[in-house]
Amino acid sequence: MSSEQYASSSSSGNPEDPASDGLSAELARTETESSQEQDAGSSSQASGTDLSEVTRGAWMGSSVSQYEIDWLYRSRRIPEGVSCRIPGDEIEPVLQPGERVVFLAHFERGFGLPVSSFFRDFLDFYKLQPHHLPGNAIFYLSCYVTFMEAYIGIRPTRETFARFFALRINSVQGLDIPKPKPPVQCGSCIIGSRQASPFFKFSGLESCRSWQGTFFYVKNTGAADLIDLPPFDPAPPTKTNWSYNPKESHNETNRIIRFMKQRMKDTDLCSDDIIRTFISRRVLPLKRRAHKMSEMYGPGDPTKITGLPLSKKDVVLKARQICQTSMPEDWEWGLRPLSSTNPPTQEAKDRFPRIGSGKRGRCRKRGLDKFDPDPVIFWKDLKMGRTPAARLGKAPPEPSDVPSANLNPQIHEHAAPLQAEAGKEFVDKLMAQGQKNKTPASDAGSSQAPPPNASGPSPSRVRSLP
Template sequence: MSSSFSGALIEDDDAGFGPERGSWQGSSVTRREIEWLIRTRRIPAEVSCRLPGSELSPDVKEGEYVVFMSHFSRGFGLPLSDFAREFLDYFGLQPHHLPANAIASLSAFISASEGYFGLWPSVHVWSKFFQIRSNVVPDKSLHPSEKLLTQCGAASITPRRKSVFPRVTGLESCKKWHKSFFYVKNTGTEDKIRLPVFSIGTPSKVNWTYNPRRSHVLAELFETRLKELIRAGLRGEDLMATFISSRICPFQKRTHKLCYMSGPLDPNRVSTVELDNYLVFKRVRAIFKTEMPEDWAWGLKPFTRERPPPALGLSFTCIKITRANPADLLNISAG
């Protein structure tokens, strides 16, 4: 099945099976992996990292937070962006509540908002297309409403019914994502992490039923334009390739939006090395389930600093478009 079908990230159950489903099982992270995160600026120099010992569940020291290597490989980065922190706060979540595939889904949404709309992402717009699903510990003796949330990965992301957001699908093979945790801590006075204070408990499910429906103007306009972008050629593969090819971490606080990237020396990049199409293909296939071919081509390219997005307003007038240029898709004027 092609990942370009309408929908959203359909999460396979990546929290495990049986009574151990979603339970803490220690960590296998290595010092070499953490050094790579620091070297590529996914973790700033002002943040110290500590490997877990033999503990099965996190044993945090004062001022520490728990993060996951599997999340970093899917777009996570420190310090968190405004949207990433807003998302956690609004839904009452911690990183360990989100499966690895949820991070990939959110990275694709951020890529769409910044790369194709020129907008900082919003929880309200996200909620137009997605919702949070509870992952529970299997127990046939209990009614579904009485089942306990899993310790890890309690909050999966699924599409809303009739969501038009391009489909991106997570890997089925990341069921042990939660075995990649380690600890981070600020070393200076400035917060270079921006995570909520760590709490090992399950989420409160606050705002999990929120649905803007037709009450949020920007969400409605976003959907209208998204449908036009899809007709112009936008596919799920484009969203996957956008943040990978731009060499950024969508979750990380940046000085400007993805659509204003300025090239190899952009300060928001994790590397100055450009990726050719084959390397983009390999990295997409490493974190998404897709039929994207080796010789893939853009369905619709994201905006760039050389071809910036038009100013966003509240009135949209469709004009003649080309498949390769979303800037030609809509003339957006102040409403």
């Protein structure tokens, strides 16, 4: 049965490893509570427990600022053809026609607009919304895409994903919550490794718990769809296709597993290699791109956030901002990822005919940025993750303290757009036309100062490149 024909409203019947998604401790406690709550659940059902008081996984309003929106444009995570609107005082999203809901925490972990065909297919196949996916789930998806593109040389597929990962529901917990326990409002779909999955193991940040407080609205400003997300639906997931697992029936996945195991035996390929690949490449795995990571070709590659390189230490610091890792600061590649100068071997091409399909066409190179639009931030405590500044009693810098985007040439004036892939570059017209309503110049941040709300410390703690 093909994945296109497969449909089920039941959850997976196979046992799965607990997901390390910043909620692992709570999920582990859930297993203990479930054996104790039968009687408690019955009494709660009768008493009519008020679920409005539940805060875990609930909408909590948004702390996103204009400063952070400007950073998303400068770092090429959002193209010019998309406008952004910051929520007001609403706790839950209140959309205007044509708008979609996205999350700053997702953009920090490999998400970008327009989304890749794989990510849209993933949402459609499992009938999911962005708010169903915790911040760490986006990180896991980014790692999977990176492995497929940068170490196999092919586009990711739902079949291989389903062989490696399983989906599980994240429900409201508590002895006083009646059964069946309802899914949480945000982060109700948790991605975890299947039992005995041969794929690499990754650990998200345990502190990534308030990611839903980073939502805002996006909307296409022209005829082209530069977002490619499904219309917003606040309902919980239906578990459609959640039990899908091709097992040994998908031949390409079988070959991938054998190939991966051989590489792990012959080299020092590890999970850290995958993490540092998309960080050091300055690429967003879940954003639509002109070509695969195996075809990337240097500083002028237009699929990058920027062509400026990161030091090894900076790669480690960025990794610690989004996951748990023991990566040393003087790390070495266990196995170098594929690129135009390190192409797949003939053996790999023989095993995977799709390597040669959809080869990279001609791409207009992008000029090198003068300043890094997405630099590294030094944190007081790298283990704590990113906590919106509004919840720490901090505020974004005053406009007088932040250089105007019109005065800051952080993006080269001749930067090449991804045209059909991602629209024109934001700052090209910003520089030419001056202040825009969606990104006021007075609030725009320096290329050397990403938003404090997204990163914790003030701009003075930014590490700039030489």
